[in-house]
Amino acid sequence: MKKLFVSPSPHIRTKETVKNIMWDVVIALTPAMIASIYFFGMNAVSVISVSVLSAVVSEALVQKLMKRKVKISDGSAVITGILFALVVPPALPWWLTMIGSSVSIIIGKMVFGGLGHNVFNPALVGRAFLTASWPVAMTTWLGTDGKVGATVLGTLKQQGMDNVLSMFGTKGKMYLDLFLGNVGGSLGETSALALLLGAGYLFYKKQITWHVPVSYIGTVFVLTTLFGQDPLLHILSGGLMIGALFMATDMVTSPYTAKGKLIFGLGAGILVTWIRMKGGYPEGVCYSILIMNGVVPLIDRYTRPRVFGEVKNNG
Amino acid sequence: MKVFKLRKGGVHPPENKALTEDKAIEIFRAPEKVYISMAQHIGAPGEPIVKVGDEVKIGQKIAGSGAFVSAPIHSSVSGKVIKIGTYPYPVNGEMKTIIIENNKKEEWIELEGIKDYKSVDKKELLDIIRDKGVVGQGGATFPTSIKLNPPKDKTIDTLLMNGAECEPYLNADNRMMLEKAEDMIEGIKIMLHILGIKKAIIGIEDNKLKAIQHIKELIKKEPMITVAILKTQYPQGGEKQLIKAVLNREVPSKALPAEVGVVVQNVATANAVYDAIVKGIPLIERVLTVTGSAIKNPKNLLVRIGTRFEEILEYVGIDKEKMQKLVMGGPMMGIAQYTSEVPTLKGTSGILALGKEELNRTETESCISCGKCITVCPMGLMPLMFAKLGRFEEWKEMERYNLMDCIECGSCSYICPANRPLTEAIKIGKAKLRNMKK
DSSP states (O other): OOOOOOOOSOOOOOSOOHHHHHHHHHHHHHHHHHHHHHHHTHHHHHHHHHHHHHHHHHHHHHHHHTTOOOOGGGSHHHHHHHHHHHTSOTTOOHHHHHHHHHHHHHTTTGGGTSTTTOSSOHHHHHHHHHHHHOTTGGGOOBOTTSOBOOOHHHHHHHHOHHHHHHHHSSHHHHHHHHHHTOSOSSTTTSOHHHHHHHHHHHHHTTSSOSHHHHHHHHHHHHHHHHTTSOHHHHHHSTTHHHIIIIITTOTTTSOSSHHHHHHHHHHHHHHHHHHHHHSSSSOOHHHHHHHHHHHHHHHHHHOOOOOTTOSOOOO | OOEEOOSSOOBOOOOOOTTTTTOOOEEOOOOSEEEEESOOSSSSOOEEOSOTTOEEOBTOEEEEOOSSSOOOEEOSSOEEEEEEEEEEOSSSSEEEEEEEEEOSOOOBOOOOOOSOGGGSOHHHHHHHHHHTTOBOSSSSOOBHHHHTSOOTTSOOOEEEEEEOOOSSSOOHHHHHHHHSHHHHHHHHHHHHHHHTOOOEEEEEETTOHHHHHHHHHHGGGOTTEEEEEEOOOBTTTSHHHHHHHHHOOOOOTTOOGGGGTEEEEEHHHHHHHHIIIIIOOOSOEEEEEEESTTBSSOEEEEEETTOBHHHHHHHHOBOTTTOOEEEESOTTTOEEESOTTOBOOTTOOEEEEEOHHHHOOOOOOOOOOOOHHHHHOTTOOOHHHHHHHHHTTOHHHHHHTTGGGOOOOOHHHHHOTTOOOHHHHHHHHHHHHHHHHO
8 A cells, every 4th residue: 555644733734835925025025126226227226136146146155065955946045135235325336235245145144054043134234244344335325316415314414404305395395205215325225105015015915014113113203203303204214114114024033922023123213213313323224123133032032922821810 | 693703823724624514424334343442532541341252232331441531432333352452543553452243233232211311310320421431522532421520619600512623624513513413402401411500502613604503493492502603713622712712711721621610512422422311322433524635525424433444435435546644533633544444433523535735745944933833823832932942852941831731733833834843843842741740
């Protein structure tokens, strides 16, 4: 007789795989990629392709060196490649893109043991590395007109709100441009609309929950209001949207439970406001998330779900 | 119309009940030989009280045990005991088994039923239920007489009848509710009488609307019995989950339902109680669903205890090339078999012959901390931690993550996109901890 499989129950499983989840994220990042190409043209095309290619190739190389199975088709390196491209300046030279993206994969992910084992968000590790090593290239911003200029948050930090307003003319025009992404900044961070569309897809597919984005953005909203600043400006500019929707929601580097996710968002929100208000940088999303990544094990430890039957409240 | 819901976690796999939900119960022929295993229930296995060469009748007691948690075992055919030895056992490995050759005469023991059970002492009714070998029909096979006799210091107010049948594929309880509901309701009344209470609730999932309507119609004249409709979600049929869903009472960790004033019984167990008390018939047969993509004509069959799977599979038509896994019970908690030689037990609610597309086996990947296992866990546990700790043999640490509260429903393993061996780690961890305490 033909041999039967024997294993413990359950004997059926969901159709979903890690690969599905990863490609869902790639789909969700597509609107932001399209927006970046729309606003920054060939610069975007070249940064994104170099970044994705470097990420995939370096992952394959490391897996070969470590004599592991090459698993680039799971899509996770593609995600890191895209995310890294979306958080760097549009005019970043190709060789810096290559270095940054490879560092993301090798230092950010593979040295920890690959997908699922990394502590920090890989793309942000690469970005932090470049910011420390090539600070000028990492802060040379192009406007959507192709000219070099300051970002909204940079102007706000150095010259104040009046100068920000004069960049746009009216407040309404400012909000609209920020929402659509018609401003200078990192490739994919500028269009809140495109990012929200993508995040909506992930939410619909149940790959992310509302907890991190709402607590993160909500905290920034409340704190910047308390500091007497324009909260909408802070939410729509800089990397907060892409950070809150795509970086801080990364399954691997965020807490397990809803309660943990709320704390994670709260902490990141406090940090980013702190850096923007009191720190030396005009922007702090990257560091706020990296720091919170580091405390995830601690958060997980103190936010275990309530066990069924744990509290006797029947008597 | 109020619909009750599973309060915490759970999954909703493809139901696959349509294969057999409209198939009326068919009586499966008594086999040439029955293989009656000595462990038909949770607790102490029985010891044979017959020897090779003895002639037995249907319903004759052939094994028993003096242990508290145990139940006697009866012959399901009339004929001659031809062998007593070890034989493949569907729960694990092998078990002492009595093999009886059927003489096809269908000779029964003399049956003595009790028409007016209310005039009989409750202790005596419990003794009859035990003596007739009645055990839970839901799969866990706990001796019914013990469950109907809760500790005296616990006040019971509700008998919760479990008709959830939350396992995909299975329709045995569903068909019992459709075809044997009259006896079932009488059985419930007997159990209420024994417990000395006046409230029974039958919990049924809303994917069995016909059964719900049928039972509702029949209990119009029964003031003590009501139906609770449950939104279909696995593992709603878990005792603690069902109590929480229907009564919003939470059984404390490591405690039994009696702690919150509830006794839970499977619906088909009520039929077994009715047969034992009113007709005097011991538990010698049961209804089970034979289904799966490798089965040509899936059916619901009334089968004698001790019938080998092989014969049943042949009867319903088995595609042996297609069958990759043979399971006793449902796909979520059932037990995979290494051979179709194994016999049915008192707790065999289904036989599944599953093909490739149903098993959907994939490679195991690294945990990506998606937390889905935590979301679906009906007990509020963190299954991913068990897999992580299990790899380092941190059994004690697993216990601190409330390992012992796990009901092994398999929801975590079902949902895991990385196909991590979560339930496996849990089962190993529990076994290790039990051994450490010995």
